[in-house]
Amino acid sequence: MPRVFIPTMLQPLTEGVQEVEFEAANVRQVVQGLEERFPGIGQWLVEDGRIKPNLAVAIDGETTSMGLLAKVGPDSEVHFIPAIAGGGE
Amino acid sequence: MAVTTVSTVEEKPKYKVVGTRPIRHDGLEKVTGQARYSADINLPGMLHGKVLRSPHAHAVIKSIDTSRALALPGVEAVMTSADLPQPSGRVADLGEGAMMNPKFLSNNTLASGKALYKGHAVAAVAAVSQHVAEEALSLIDVEYEVLPPVLNALDAMKEGAPILHERLFTADNPFVRPGGLRDDADPEGGSNVASRFVFEMGDLEKGFAEADVVVEREFRTKAVHQGYIEPHSATAMWNRDGHVTIWCSSQGQFAMRDQSALILDIPLSQIKVIPLEIGGGFGGKTLVYLEPVAAWLSKKTGRPVKVSMSRQEVFEGTGPTSGSFMKVKMGATKDGRITATTASLIYEAGAFPGSPINPGVQCMFGPYDIANGRVEGYDVVINTQKTAAYRAPGAPAAAYAAESVIDELAEKLNIDPIDFRVRNVAKEGTRRLTGPVFPKIGHLETLEAAKNHPHWNAPLEGPNRGRGIAAGFWFNGSGPSSATASVSQDGTVILVEGSPDIGGTRAAVAMQMAEVLGIPAEDVHPSVGDTDSIGFTSTTGGSSVAFKTGWASYEAAQDIKGQMIERVAYIWDVSAEDVELTHGVFHHKSDPELRFTFKELAGLLLETGGPIVGRAAVNPEGVGSAIAVHIADVEVDPETGKTEVLRYTALQDVGKAVHPSYVEGQIQGGAVQGIGWALNEEYFFDEEGRMTNSSFLDYRMPTSLDLPMIDTVLVEVPNPGHPFGVRGVGEVPIVPPMAAIANAIKAATGVRMTNLPMSPGEVLKSLWDDEEGKNAG
Numbered sequence: 001m002p003r004v005f006i007p008t009m010l011q012p013l014t015e016g017v018q019e020v021e022f023e024a025a026n027v028r029q030v031v032q033g034l035e036e037r038f039p040g041i042g043q044w045l046v047e048d049g050r051i052k053p054n055l056a057v058a059i060d061g062e063t064t065s066m067g068l069l070a071k072v073g074p075d076s077e078v079h080f081i082p083a084i085a086g087g088g089e
Numbered sequence: 090m091a092v093t094t095v096s097t098v099e100e101k102p103k104y105k106v107v108g109t110r111p112i113r114h115d116g117l118e119k120v121t122g123q124a125r126y127s128a129d130i131n132l133p134g135m136l137h138g139k140v141l142r143s144p145h146a147h148a149v150i151k152s153i154d155t156s157r158a159l160a161l162p163g164v165e166a167v168m169t170s171a172d173l174p175q176p177s178g179r180v181a182d183l184g185e186g187a188m189m190n191p192k193f194l195s196n197n198t199l200a201s202g203k204a205l206y207k208g209h210a211v212a213a214v215a216a217v218s219q220h221v222a223e224e225a226l227s228l229i230d231v232e233y234e235v236l237p238p239v240l241n242a243l244d245a246m247k248e249g250a251p252i253l254h255e256r257l258f259t260a261d262n263p264f265v266r267p268g269g270l271r272d273d274a275d276p277e278g279g280s281n282v283a284s285r286f287v288f289e290m291g292d293l294e295k296g297f298a299e300a301d302v303v304v305e306r307e308f309r310t311k312a313v314h315q316g317y318i319e320p321h322s323a324t325a326m327w328n329r330d331g332h333v334t335i336w337c338s339s340q341g342q343f344a345m346r347d348q349s350a351l352i353l354d355i356p357l358s359q360i361k362v363i364p365l366e367i368g369g370g371f372g373g374k375t376l377v378y379l380e381p382v383a384a385w386l387s388k389k390t391g392r393p394v395k396v397s398m399s400r401q402e403v404f405e406g407t408g409p410t411s412g413s414f415m416k417v418k419m420g421a422t423k424d425g426r427i428t429a430t431t432a433s434l435i436y437e438a439g440a441f442p443g444s445p446i447n448p449g450v451q452c453m454f455g456p457y458d459i460a461n462g463r464v465e466g467y468d469v470v471i472n473t474q475k476t477a478a479y480r481a482p483g484a485p486a487a488a489y490a491a492e493s494v495i496d497e498l499a500e501k502l503n504i505d506p507i508d509f510r511v512r513n514v515a516k517e518g519t520r521r522l523t524g525p526v527f528p529k530i531g532h533l534e535t536l537e538a539a540k541n542h543p544h545w546n547a548p549l550e551g552p553n554r555g556r557g558i559a560a561g562f563w564f565n566g567s568g569p570s571s572a573t574a575s576v577s578q579d580g581t582v583i584l585v586e587g588s589p590d591i592g593g594t595r596a597a598v599a600m601q602m603a604e605v606l607g608i609p610a611e612d613v614h615p616s617v618g619d620t621d622s623i624g625f626t627s628t629t630g631g632s633s634v635a636f637k638t639g640w641a642s643y644e645a646a647q648d649i650k651g652q653m654i655e656r657v658a659y660i661w662d663v664s665a666e667d668v669e670l671t672h673g674v675f676h677h678k679s680d681p682e683l684r685f686t687f688k689e690l691a692g693l694l695l696e697t698g699g700p701i702v703g704r705a706a707v708n709p710e711g712v713g714s715a716i717a718v719h720i721a722d723v724e725v726d727p728e729t730g731k732t733e734v735l736r737y738t739a740l741q742d743v744g745k746a747v748h749p750s751y752v753e754g755q756i757q758g759g760a761v762q763g764i765g766w767a768l769n770e771e772y773f774f775d776e777e778g779r780m781t782n783s784s785f786l787d788y789r790m791p792t793s794l795d796l797p798m799i800d801t802v803l804v805e806v807p808n809p810g811h812p813f814g815v816r817g818v819g820e821v822p823i824v825p826p827m828a829a830i831a832n833a834i835k836a837a838t839g840v841r842m843t844n845l846p847m848s849p850g851e852v853l854k855s856l857w858d859d860e861e862g863k864n865a866g
Contacts, residue, residue, distance in 0.1 A: 005524050007288075007524070008287050008288055008289040009261075009286055009287055058524070058525040060525075060526070060528075061525045061526045061527055061528050062525075062528060062710050062711060062712070062810070063567075063710070063712070064710055065567065065568070065569075065708045065709075065710060077525065077526065079523075079524040079525045081451070081523055081524060081525070082286070082447045082451070083447075
């Protein structure tokens with residue numbers, strides 16, 4: 001099952017739980033699974049049906065550009081982290 | 090120049106084009122002065138715009154009377170923020186993940202209600218000549234109520250500090266959109282702290298308990314400017330049908346379009362942005378300043394309007410990067426294993442929220458495997474220019490602090506600084522402090538290259554000399570990108586891409602197309618399309634272009650290749666599966682008589698079914714992060730405090746260098762900018778918040794006369810996420826220099842430098858403090 005990591009500053013919503021595992025095939029299902037376990041957490045991650053623009057989702061160490069549609073594998077790690085804007089060359 | 094290329098690939102792919110050094114496609118135009126930059130645009134009937142800027146760092150704008158200016162013969166229009174729609178304070182997604190508070194963006198373009206820094210644009214005029222426009226500025230009557238400014242983050246965070254934005258709330262969570270304003274009904278007062286957040290991993294108490302040595306330090310850095318040689322300029326023509334064309338140089342024509350549309354409150358489809366050559370950006374040309382102003386003035390007058398900045402305006406009216414205050418604590422065992430670290434980073438955002446605190450925090454300990462850590466970040470507004478991105482934004486200051494402490498730990502433990510880093514090196518599978526694990530990165534390979542480099546092993550003799558080393562990390566970026574390419578009858582390919590070319594990316598992108606098609610790089614003619622001519626392409630930033638637009642070019646070439654194979658099969662009346670393209674020759678797999686060169690086939694296209702156009706639109710994942718390790722030798726004059734860089738070597742994991750000369754150029758440029766940041770550069774303000782060194786004479790950037798040749802070592806650890814193994818290379822070389830030089834100064838003098846810039850005065854002060862026992866280094 002995918003491992004979903006709870007960001008430090010959302011852990012008050014999970015009573016300190018740092019990591020959960022549950023079945024999910026994409027990020028949308030990850031968010032739904034989090035919301036089922038920790039009601040209210042979804043509003044911190046999703047807005048207007050999309051991952052908040054200031055957030056990034058990293059799956060297996062790689063930031064995905066697919067948002068809620070991104071596929072999650074059975075052994076994947078999923079992280080929600082602040083998005084990074086680049087600086088230029 | 091001594092350049093060593095090190096490859097970790099046991100068997101190198103046999104590329105024909107990638108990895109070679111062709112002459113850049115735009116080279117002739119640039120060296121002969123024919124290339125057109127933003128200020129080179131001149132249109133019939135064009136008016137000249139000028140911007141009036143606040144003389145105060147913090148003031149209420151009580152009134153603006155433009156009547157005297159408008160009455161001046163030759164003045165065609167005057168505008169203030171009252172002429173612009175005032176967007177909401179809710180942070181908006183400008184598309185593709187670029188978020189921005191539209192109100193702040195608009196109010197930075199033209200101040201509304203308050204002037205928040207000296208140089209803040211307050212009004213603008215359009216006139217028949219620059220001289221008339223300048224005279225008109227002096228006739229605009231602005232009544233200010235001057236307020237006390239707050240000029241650094243620590244002061245801004247104090248109780249009772251002057252508040253810049255009365256409705257700004259502190260987003261104390263990364264999951265709250267930063268830079269937001271309170272609802273009108275909310276009775277809470279404003280804050281200068283726009284956001285605060287924390288990353289934490291492991292058990293800090295246990296980690297520090299295991300440490301045999303703990304180092305704790307505070308660091309300060311000053312705001313520095315990107316120092317691009319081309320000042321901002323924008324020309325706009327607003328047509329009667331409501332469509333506006335904007336000519337400007339930027340790091341993203343689509344970003345300029347979208348931001349202008351937001352400020353002007355018109356559909357983005359009504360704006361066409363034509364990108365011109367860019368004379369440097371380094372992150373500083375990702376925001377609009379003049380574009381909406383020129384557009385509105387054109388709308389008002391019905392004539393094209395050009396607005397250009399002077400150098401002083403660039404310094405005082407555009408965004409440098411943040412100054413910072415940082416605390417770092419780190420512990421390690423006797424055998425050189427880091428057991429725990431904590432850090433607190435406070436970054437100055439300037440007048441509006443949005444410092445690069447996030448990437449600073451996330452990059453700070455990126456190169457290392459640290460099980461127990463906590464990093465917190467603060468984004469704080471102050472009465473200085475709104476900061477903009479600057480090459481690996483946020484990472485250099487953070488690395489300065491982290492790598493200085495690491496150096497001190499290694500010294501206290503009497504461990505070679507490279508060996509200490511190797512013992513703690515992050516590699517594939519290492520979990521970052523921010524959570525995710527690393528894909529393949531080349532830190533270990535780069536450290537080993539440094540360890541084996543002649544520079545590291547050369548004796549450094551003489552008094553007051555020292556050698557320092559530091560590492561740096563940058564994520565690298567990606568994003569949506571588009572490319573189209575058409576095959577000409579003469580066998581060349583016309584490539585249109587969406588990424589403005591800052592660092593030689595035309596060549597790097599064209600070469601990836603040439604590699605697929607098996608033709609010389611010179612046979613691909615790249616150009617940068619305007620917003621009506623090419624699909625959306627995200628900004629040239631994040632060291633992303635060789636990766637993402639290179640990938641688009643690769644895919645467009647594959648599209649061409651597929652179509653041409655189909656065409657060959659049609660001509661030969663064979664199955665396409667029997668045709669392949671090898672080194673620019675289409676041939677039948679089993680009949681050696683059947684062959685076409687790329688050029689031969691190109692000449693037949695129009696009569697065998699028509700032209701062939703390849704296209705690709707991508708948003709690739711698999712970005713490979715970047716690691717750099719720099720070695721610096723310095724000599725410090727104890728009488729004057731001047732630091733001379735004697736020798737400098739920059740080693741970097743570059744994935745696969747598409748055009749090694751441009752990769753070397755990026756590394757050298759980044760290193761030199763970092764050295765300037767380390768030794769000379771700073772925004773210097775008087776007590777009223779006026780920048781007192783807003784010229785290149787007084788804002789001292791290093792020149793070729795100041796520095797030795799920067800030696801480069803390209804460590805090629807291919808990125809498995811890209812067809813050719815490409816990693817972004819442009820930003821990470823600015824990350825290590827400050828710490829490398831600080832560590833070298835420590836080796837030379839015995840004094841730990843904790844404030845940037847390490848100017849002669851700062852060095853002397855530290856030396857004297859050390860003599861008096863004030864410096865604990």
